[in-house]
Amino acid sequence: MSQEGNYGKWTISSSDESEEEKPKPDNPSTSLLPCAGQRAAYEPRYTCSEARKAAHRRKISPVKFSNADAASDAKRQKSGSQEELGWCLSSSDDELPPEAQQKAAEKVVVKEEKGVSSPKDNAAPRAGNHGPPAHHVLEEDEYETSGEGQDIWDMLDKGNPFQFYLTRVSGIKAKYNSGALHIKDILSPLFGTLVSSAQFNYCFDVDWLIKQYPPEFRRKPILLVHGEKREAKAHLHAEAKPYENISLCQAKLDIAFGTHHTKMMLLLYEEGLRVVVHTANLIRADWHQKTQGIWLSPLYPRIAHGTHTSGESATHFKADLISYLTAYNAAPLQEWIDIIQDHDLSETNVYLVGSTPGRFQGGQKDDWGHFRLRKLLREHAASTPSAEAWPIVGQFSSIGSLGADASKWLCSEFKETLATLGRDTRAPGKGVAPLHLIYPSVENVRTSLEGYPAGGSLPYSIQTAEKQSWLHSYFHKWSAETSGRSNAMPHIKTYMRPSPDFSRIAWFLVTSANLSKAAWGALEKNGAQLMIRSYELGVLFLPSAFGLDSFRVKPRFFSGGQEPAASFPVPCDLPPELYGSKDRPWIWNIPYTKAPDTHGNMWVPT
Incomplete structure (x- = not known):
């Protein structure tokens, strides 16, 4: 479905959910292809989201940046301005009106590089295609291991x-x-x-x-x-x-x-x-x-x-x-349940936090999703003086439909879970437990190692974003200088509770679960029932399992043994940096044509 509005012209699907959180189509889409006959060349061999398909296509057939005003664009890039990098959801005075944006977009010469053979042919593209070869770079195994012996x-x-x-x-x-x-x-x-x-x-x-x-x-x-x-x-x-x-x-x-x-x-x-x-x-x-x-x-x-x-x-x-595997109710997993029963897992010092599809009531509500996390934080996290001042930091690569305003889910039931610290925790009031959400900006993606195609793994769609512009006031940039990875786009998902000075954390979770009700669950029937759509899994690090009251934040992720062993290697920078007035969250299914990425390309997803 083609639409045109304040953010330019784009093609979108009709789902309200993020690409990563909706079922894959029964018939793999050919909407991204010049023609269905070239599907083998332009789509990955594996099934995946539309966002991933778009990224795959753009790696094979990049759209080179070319603009009549290249000099002024280069000047803007050098200054770091995102003024004309793409869409916006705010109404600041220094943004171009829709008519001016459309005229600026018309200046761009969209030059799509051709001459790509099928990946199965193992052939290099024609000279002049500055993108990676269709098969050699995208599919060839070229890695080395981290060390030997x-x-x-x-x-x-x-x-x-x-x-x-x-x-x-x-x-x-x-x-x-x-x-x-x-x-x-x-x-x-x-x-x-x-x-x-x-x-x-x-x-x-x-x-x-x-x-x-x-x-x-x-x-x-x-x-x-x-x-x-x-x-x-x-x-x-x-x-x-x-x-x-x-x-x-x-x-x-x-x-x-x-x-x-x-x-x-x-x-x-x-x-x-x-x-x-x-x-x-x-x-x-x-x-x-x-x-x-x-x-x-x-x-x-x-x-x-x-x-x-x-x-x-x-x-x-x-x-x-074992409970998580049993929830699949699948015969092939019984063998693995038996294997686990036969082994000694007593040295484990993390907690398992899983989601399984279903509608859960009574005590079962605490078994899965964010209620499982809430139970663990209530029973095993240390109560902390002035805990309401400890921020909440969430970092993710996909976002679902969260409702018309923050009170519908994010700052009600979900924030109550993330704010839990010990049995005496009270429900968070307005203005307490500051919420910092880390999600890559357009500039983060543009300047990444992969360039714009990195955004294929960040499937936040325009139709979802437009319905929840309130969410973007919580957004912070992706920054990972502590691990030297600010230019390596995150697909990791983490949630944590740092101290107000960000020197310690009360708990840390690494998980497959993005910011969505499908992943974490949402209450129904006046709070009597928790409904979860997806399977997710993560592990929770609690200081009590390591004989500590809190973890120190490790200043440098890869700094070796210079810090105390109890220093936790947080993979993103703390404190997070709030979006500036011209920062925009990455949206995968609209074009970005005002500035080139690190490979000299634009992003035209369709």
Whole structure:
């Protein structure tokens, strides 16, 4: 559907939900293609959101920046102005009126680079296409692991009691990848002799995934747990068919606009079991130049036969993980439930926070979603003097429909959860517990390592944004100088409660859950029922599980052992920086043609 308004002309879908939070179409869309016959060249091999498809197309066939007023545009770029970078939702006096914006847009010469062969042809594009080759750059495996032998063990075992990591990023200084992990590291034989694995995720590139396993493990049994339906499911099965060792498990999604968004690995070794909870899709783009989070469990030993021990931790992680897997009600997962039962998870020091689809009442309300987080914070977070002054910081890569104003969900039930600190916590009043929401601006995306295509993993749509312009007053820029990753766009999702001076945090959560009611749940029936649409999973770090009252904030994420071991490596800068008057949140499905990105391209999504 084509529309034209104050923000220019764009093509949008009709859903109110973010792309990442709505079901994938039964028939993969061809709306982004010059013609359906070129679909193989312009769409990824895996099913994904429309935003991801647009980014994939623009990497293959970039729209080069060309403007009659190039000199003045360059001057604006140098000064950092976003005055004409794209859309706006405010009414400040220094913005161009709609008519002037339209005239400025007409000056742009949209020059789309052609000459792209099908990815399956493994052919380079014609000379003159300054974008990445269709197959070689987008699909080829070009990574190195983080280290060899003892180096990885040292990284995992020394000076990191939290076992929280970021993913390796291509194109940044080596020191900012020190201690970071690639998926090849996680699947490395240095971690154990793999027997079988289960991969829970939203998006799979099966061929790419298999190549991430060491050659000696590529024929070991792999279970893919997914949420695909109908034709998308058939497509995934077709992708997996050449691999006899792959089996698939479909997660039931009985509520509209729900997704299987959980990102977890279960790795069974001859030496034991490991659980990995992370934020990356199983596609190359998510492990290349994006900021992702990873929690690695200890290597859980098998419980010796005849030993009378439950293998449970103080955080009840084992029981909660089994409850989460049981909620799928899927036969293929029973084997993994039995495997977990047979292992000792007592060394776990994090809490599991999951979401599963359904409508929950009574005591079941506390089992899932943000009510699960509220229960853990009430029972295990330390009560803090003047807790109402401690800010709330949330950071995410996608946003759902949150209602006509802040009181509908964000600053009522959800904020009440995030503001909970101990049993004596009162519901947050107006103006207390400041709320800082970190979401990349247009300028963040434009100046990123990937340029505008990085915005394909930030599927906030114009139709959703226009309905909740009130939300944008809470927005803060993405900044990660502490980890050297300000230019690596975040797909990580974190929530935390820092002190007013941002030197300490009361708790930290890394999760797959974005800012949406679909992910976290929303109350129904006058608060008697919690409705959740999606599967999500995260781990909660509470100081009490580490014998502390609070965590110190680690000044530099990759600074090694210079700070006390209890310093938590927060992956974004604190305090967050509020959007300036000309900053705008990234919206994926409208064009940005007033300034080039780091590759000299514009963003024209359709």
